[in-house]
Amino acid sequence: MKSGRIIKVSGPLVIAEGMDEANIYDVVKVGDKRLIGEIIEMRRDQASIQVYEETTGLGPGDPVVTTGEPLSVELGPGLIESMFDGIQRPLDDIMEKAGSFLTKGVEVLPLNREKKWHFLPTVKVGDEVKSGYIIGTVQETSVVNHKIMVPYGIEGKIKSICEGDYTLEENVVEIETSNGVKNLTLMQRWPVRRGRPYAKKLNPAAPLVTGQRIIDTFFPVAKGGAACVPGPFGSGKTVVQHQLAKWGDAEIVVYIGCGERGNEMTDVLNEFPELKDPKTGESLMRRTVLIANTSNMPVAAREASIYTGITIAEYFRDMGYSVALMADSTSRWAEALREMSGRLEEMPGDEGYPAYLGSRLADFYERAGKVVCLGNDEREGALTAIGAVSPPGGDLSEPVTQATLRIVKVFWGLDSQLAYKRHFPAINWLNSYSLYLEKIGDWMNDNVSEEWVKLRTEAMTLLQEEANLQEIVRLVGIDALSEKDRLKLEIAKSIREDYLMQNAFHDIDTYASLPKQYKMLKLVLEFGHQAERALKAGVYLKKIIDMEEIKDKIARAKYIPEDQMNQIDTIRDELVKVTDKLIAEEGVTNA
Known part of the structure; x- marks a missing residue:
């Protein structure tokens, strides 16, 4: 490890000299308390270091030691359900060790070294493996099956592999490579500023x-x-x-x-x-x-x-x-x-x-x-x-x-x-x-309903027309609009309030599956279709807007549980009957 000394401290930025053997992005330990830092700039033998902890108390002359490694994270069983700070220090472990506030220089390993995990091999002795091959699994939680992979840059033949309970640092696999035998544990490390490779x-x-x-x-x-x-x-x-x-x-x-x-x-x-x-x-x-x-x-x-x-x-x-x-x-x-x-x-x-x-x-x-x-x-x-x-x-x-x-x-x-x-x-x-609309639209048509894109386009068109009509209303008042345009405002209002508004804190409305979204959107747009049919048949706009009972049922469709979605179809059938009744009453009145 190469050691230098601090010549300047400016908040989280520390400048150290005598660092000519260090590299950019190397992790360093700063001061007597060994604060964690990272080199972000090199000029001759001077390194500019961003320190990831409070720098109060540091001063010129304090030592700086480079680890020679980039900022990396530990990857293995124990990640799920954990809460880390920005440089992967587990906050629960820090609290147990140092109390409720972050203490300068506290050193805690990211993953628990004492806990044993049950390793179940998926390959056998003699199998050829390369980077990314899954060699076994660990049931990390009841939901996540953690797959143990061969680290990047290693390939060869399985010499030995063990099943059983192991800590993160115990060897579970031996791989015979062209450079000798490599021992693998349940954990690997990866530098955070470099993307992990894929095929x-x-x-x-x-x-x-x-x-x-x-x-x-x-x-x-x-x-x-x-x-x-x-x-x-x-x-x-x-x-x-x-x-x-x-x-x-x-x-x-x-x-x-x-x-x-x-x-x-x-x-x-x-x-x-x-x-x-x-x-x-x-x-x-x-x-x-x-x-x-x-x-x-x-x-x-x-x-x-x-x-x-x-x-x-x-x-x-x-x-x-x-x-x-x-x-x-x-x-x-x-x-x-x-x-x-x-x-x-x-x-x-x-x-x-x-x-x-x-x-x-x-x-x-x-x-x-x-x-x-x-x-x-x-x-x-x-x-x-x-x-x-x-x-x-x-x-x-x-x-x-x-x-x-x-x-x-x-x-x-x-x-x-x-x-x-x-x-x-x-x-x-x-x-x-x-910008994913076209591809996802095809997926929706194939997996939810072949009407999906058509319904979405119709609803978005109504919302855009509403915005244009609202401009006219603001300028000259709603009386300047035709009955057809006023009806469009009513339908767009239903889309906004009955479909787009969603209550994150309501047990049912917080989540809507794709089949429920399809049925809800079809119901709201069906209200528009039936209202237009009634308007063409001579029914007064006020009578259409005053269909409060059915409109209330449409508004409350969002609160229908997922396992009772057929109720939405029932509301749609009822909407058609109510419209038929309105048109029939209008016909009797005109006669």
Whole structure:
């Protein structure tokens, strides 16, 4: 290990000299308390180090020792149900060792070295294996079967393999390679700033079903896609992220609280263990990894946290799982990047952010994708990345939002006006978009109903026409509209309030399956069709609008349980009968 000494301390940035044998991105131990840091710039023998802990008390002359290794995470059984900080230190273990507050220099291993895991081999002596081959499994939780893979760069013949209970550091497999015998344990390490390799990247076509009607119907994200949720303070970004983490049909969830308030991570910690996974009936935490780097934690670790999270997510993707990663929020990550860039005295770009902001964001989001994993079974894994963006004052033209929109294919624009009207999710249907619509539309037509795309197009057309008609109403009043246009406003209102609005805190309305979404949307649009039929038959618009009983049943269809969806068909049949009755009464009156 090469040792240097500090010559300057500027907040989380430390400059040390005598580091000529160190490399950029090497992890170093700073000061007598051996604080964790990472080299981010080298000039001659001087290293600029971002320290991931509080630097109070450091001064010139204090020692700096390089480990010679990049910042890496430990990957193995024990990740699920754990809560780590931005550099993969387990917060529960830190609390047991040092109390409720982060203590400088506390050293805790990321994964438990004492716990024994039952290893079940899936290969036998004499089998040829390469990087990514699954050599055995560990039942990590009742939901997650952890697949032990050959680490990258190792290939050869199985010399010996053991079944039984082992700790993470005990040898379970011997592989005879061209460079001698390699011993494998249940754990491997991977540098966080380098994407994990795969055999082939695929074009994502299936949706990540979220149970949120406005997302699944109008702006879906593909499994293996990337999406962003920008919005001003109080518009519901965190609630949307929580809903996606709870109900998205991914097999593994990695949730990164990056620079957000501590109480929001507390909500996640309190809610997730109590939530039942709709697929397994088990606690949601049994397939979740949490990374918490809240706003009161060291700012430099915030910059590392999203890389730590996405590396863990890639590891589970390589097992063939569908993984959903939530980053809340990338704006706080970008602010940490800006602070470190300012301390390095780099030339600032837009609004003080570094010129490389866009490329760093692209590095993160491009690690999402649907892939054929390394190995002999051609298993497919998917990593979907969803990042929240918190633009100051809700200004979507600011650099972080704009740089993100150039990379991701789905934009869910949250609107403070909708939030003030208590319309949740407050996703604005007029400026949001999804570039996966065509492919996912084909999947929906094949797997849900061949009418899906037609219904979605009809509903979106009505919402856009409503926006145009509202402009006319604001200028000259509603009396200037024809009865047909007034009816369009009524139908669009039903789409907004009866279909798009969803209560995240209601036991039934919090989640809607695709078959239920289809039936609900068809019911709302059927109201429009029947109303138009009545209008053409000469029924007064007021009588159509005053069909309160049937309209109330349509509005309450969202509260019908999944196992009683046939009630929605009953309401639709009743709607047709009510309309027939209105038309018949009009015919008698005219006669």
